[in-house]
Amino acid sequence: MAEHNELGKEGEEEAARYLTGQGYHILHRNWRRGRNELDIVAAKDNQLIFVEVKTRRNEAYGHPEDAVTNRKIRTLVSLADAYINKFRLDLPVRFDIITVVGNEPPFHIEHIEEAFLPPIW
Template sequence: MASHNELGFWGEQTAADYLTTKGYRILQRNWRCGRRDIDIVATDYTTLVIVEVKTRRDNSFTEPETAVDRQKIRSLAIAANAFVKQMQTDMPLRFDIITISGTPDTSCRINHIKDAFIPY
């Protein structure tokens, strides 16, 4: 596995562990709908939370959350709609971003942005 894939896998695991410690229940990881995917689908027992995870070794060039652009938001909205229909849930929906800055060999910084965007 390429090092950037390993970093991404580690970041998603770190985000899932973080959510679990905060009381969330992880429902799905890497849920796919065609070529679209949702990194983490979780619930805080009142809301269905769609989580996009962005992992970077450091923030030298840009903050990781800036990678969630218009196209990514649209893709997440389509995937979330498919997930809701497939699972036949009527829970309120929220879109979060979790950024992980660091590596498995160093300390990391986690930033959880709740209600990061409203899809258009």
């Protein structure tokens, strides 16, 4: 597996551990629809949270959350809609970003709640 894939996988593991430690219930990880995926789907306080995880070794090329472009946001919202329809859920929804930065543990983790709102199409 490519090194960047390993780093991403490790970052998602760290993010899931972090969320669990904060009282979130992980519903799905790497939920796929076609070629796209939701990194983490979680629930807390009767709310459904879709979490995009961005992992970097360092911030030499900018902040990891800056990689969540408008195109990526549209993809995530579309996936979230498909997820909600598939599982017939009726809960308030939130979109978060978790950034994981570092070469090895302990990583620097930042949780950005309500990182973006779904765009109006």
